[in-house]
Amino acid sequence: MKIQAINGFKDILPDSALLWQQIEQRARDIFQRFGMREIRVPIMEKTDLFVRSIGEATDVVEKEMYTFTEKSITMRPEATASIMRAFIENGMHVQQPVQRLFTIGPMFRHERPQKGRQRQFHQLDAEIIGAQEPQVDAELIAMGQMLLDELGINTSLEINSLGCPACRPPFRTKLVNYLELHQDALCDDCKRRTTTNPLRVLDCKKSTCKAIAKDAPSILDSLCENCSDHFSLVRQALQDLGISFTINRFMVRGLDYYTQTTFEFLTSDLGAQAAVGAGGRYDGLIEQLGGPALPGIGFAMGIERIVLLMEQKNNGTSLTQNTDCFIAALGQEANKPCSQLTHQLRLRGINAAMDYSGRSLKAQMKQANRVHARFVLIVGENELKQEEAVLRDMKTQKQQVFSLAGSVSEQGERLAPVLRA
Template identity: 60%
Template structure:
């Protein structure tokens, strides 16, 4: 019986990896423009880190984490908590008042696998720690919008504010009264949430529950003066930067640490409306985890969904073309090709060759499959004459090339600009 990958865990095959690298490279380029530095974080953390930050009553902590119970360690379900832990542990707040950090890597949640959502999934997580200015919030959304624009992905931005500990209690009381009037009609999860975290009811994916809360009170009607002013700065800044958005009073986050600004970038290109980027403010999280009072904001993008979108569009070819395929024919040709291939690689060309002594026809097929720009044909006769045949695979033109160091340098010089 063949052993297969676990349900919700996917092999990323070579032809897909190149496309992933394209997305990651584009992300790094955009992040560099916005002065972000990369941080690399461990996959395993103490379970307490996520219980304290995400919230013990959240679905993630209650049902979705991969935890080694005997060791009390957990495979990270998201990156923000780990990044904040590192920020505190290494005193990054001392080195620079405002830290702009990002990380790219795998996360783990025991969810029901579906299109674009797996149990091991990959995220680009982007965080700014040390500023509470609403202009930073808008800048983060502008960064994400520019990234999607560069990739050619169609998205829409939805925006909300979750208030703060000062203004949320009054809203919570009004929301609780509303939900209790609908208590018997809610799903089992939402009936439990009414008592533990009523705000999460607004985020329920059950269609009936979503219909029931359509007339629920809005947090936007209960914002304190400070939160209202902050939200005005965010909205005005987005308009100043030319970033379109719509308000969504029902948008909440599935993690307890969020406050004030919350946002999502949505696409309809995956069928049903789906979030490809989500984030918001978490001004109390650093202090909650034992650090100094530090405001923060961040977002995460799911790489699986981005790659899926690009594959559906068919606009990006994930395979990286080969500069040159060296076809060595015969014993002498094969030996010469082996040494030459290594020399050309040292000079900066991507080169492949056949080591199995296959026929010329077979090797030309390999060159085609590798999308080689050129093929260099070297047989025993070519070695004796110190000359080989260079074929342009696009135009099918051929030229003779002397197998001497000076001529090889000329070949390298002519091929490199054609990449």
């Protein structure tokens, strides 16, 4: 009986991995343009880190975390809490007052596997810690928009404000009073959320709850003066940067640490799974975790969903890993010098390959096509005696003579520029 992958955990095969690499490389390039520095945090953390940061009454903590109860450790369901833990533990605020950090890697949540979301999923996560200016919010959002634009992915941006500890409690009272009038029509989860986490009712996907949420009070009508001014300046800064957006008065996030600015990048090309990336401000989180009272803002993007959108854009065609030169060694005598020449080309930055099995030229030419070779160097016993190999351009099918005179190092020095041309 064959052993198969666990449900919700998928292999990323070589052809697909090329697209993943392209996305990650583009993300690193753009993040570094904005002064972001990479941080790598553990996959396992103490469970209490996520309970204290994400919120005990959230779906993530209540239902979705992979937790080893005997050890009280959890496989990370998201990256922000881990980055904040690392920031505090390593005293990074002492080194530099404002930190711009990003990480790329797997997260884990026990939820129903679906298109674009597995139980092991991968995120691009970016955080700016120590800056509270509204322009920073706009800059971070603009960075996410730039990445999606450069990847050729069409999304719409929605923003909202969730207020702060000063204006959130009065709004919570208004919302609970409203929801209590509609308890009979709410789903069982939302009935429970009314007392534990009422903002999550506004994010319920059930049709009856969505209909009730449409007429619910909006926190935008309850913002304190500071939060109202902050949200206004964020909108103005986005306009100054040429970033289009719409205001979603009922947008909430699934994690309790969010305050003030929240945002989502949405697509209409993935069915119900509309969010490609999302984030927001979390000004009280660092202090809540035992660190200094510093503000922060960040976002995460799901790589699986970006991959799906990129594949749709490419009409399902896969990226290919090209080979600069395939060396066809004909006969046992040719194996050793061809192997040495292959190594010399690799030392010079050339993607080179060869087949050691001694198959026919026809079979090796097929292999060269399979690895998408740009050139094939044909070397047999006669070529070795005459010190002249045949270099074939696989695009034009034109051939030229390549001299095998001199050492393999000298041959590699002469051949590498030809292959790069």
